[in-house]
Amino acid sequence: MHDRDLDQRLIAILKQAPLRMHVFEIVRSLALPDWAVGAGFIRAAVWDALSGYTIASPVDDIDVLYFDPGNRDPRHDETIEQRLRDRDPALPWSVRNQARMHIRNGDDPYASTADALRFWLETPTCVAARLDTGGGLEILAPYGLQDLFSMSIRPTSRGHARRAEYIARITEKRWHERWPNVTIELP
Known part of the structure; x- marks a missing residue:
C-alpha cells in the first residue's frame, strides 16, 4: 500500500471519529501557527479501528503542537491551554510550542512542527x-504511516539513542x- 493510500485511510478513520473532528475544529479556531494534533490522540484512533473496537480508548491527553519561534515563553502554552479549556473544559488539553521543545530535549532547534515529530521516540507516535x-x-x-497501520512500535533514531527512555515509555x-x-x- 502506498503512503497516499495510508494517508487516505487515516483521514477516513479520523473523519469517522466525532471527538477527533471536534478537537480539530476547536484547535483550528485558534489559528495557531503551524499547528497540529498528534501522538496518542491519532495512534489510539487508528489502533482502535484496526482492532475492531466500537468503544474508543480513553484519551489521556490531547497533544496540541504548534511552531512559533517568536514566542517561546511556556506561559503562552498555558494561555492557549486555557483558551482550549474555555471551548471544551472536559478535554485533557496539552499544548507545546515546538519552537522551544528542542531545549528541553537537548536537540538542535526544530524547523517546524513536522520536523519536531522526527525527534519523538517511537514511529507510530x-x-x-x-x-x-x-x-x-x-x-x-x-x-x-506503515508502522502505525501495522501496529508496530519501532524506535526512531532518537529512540535508539535514548534506549532507556524508549523502553521506559513502552513499559x-x-x-x-x-x-x-x-x-x-527493542533497540
Whole structure:
C-alpha cells in the first residue's frame, strides 16, 4: 500500500471519529501557527479501528503542537491551554510550542512542527494531523504511516539513542495490554 493510500485511510478513520473532528475544529479556531494534533490522540484512533473496537480508548491527553519561534515563553502554552479549556473544559488539553521543545530535549532547534515529530521516540507516535479551512485533513508523518497501520512500535533514531527512555515509555504506556496485536521492537 502506498503512503497516499495510508494517508487516505487515516483521514477516513479520523473523519469517522466525532471527538477527533471536534478537537480539530476547536484547535483550528485558534489559528495557531503551524499547528497540529498528534501522538496518542491519532495512534489510539487508528489502533482502535484496526482492532475492531466500537468503544474508543480513553484519551489521556490531547497533544496540541504548534511552531512559533517568536514566542517561546511556556506561559503562552498555558494561555492557549486555557483558551482550549474555555471551548471544551472536559478535554485533557496539552499544548507545546515546538519552537522551544528542542531545549528541553537537548536537540538542535526544530524547523517546524513536522520536523519536531522526527525527534519523538517511537514511529507510530510520530504522526499528527490538522484541519484546513476547507475541512480537509493534512497528515504529518515524517516516518510514514506503515508502522502505525501495522501496529508496530519501532524506535526512531532518537529512540535508539535514548534506549532507556524508549523502553521506559513502552513499559509505562502498556500499549500491548490495550491492543494485543501490537508488536514491539527493542533497540
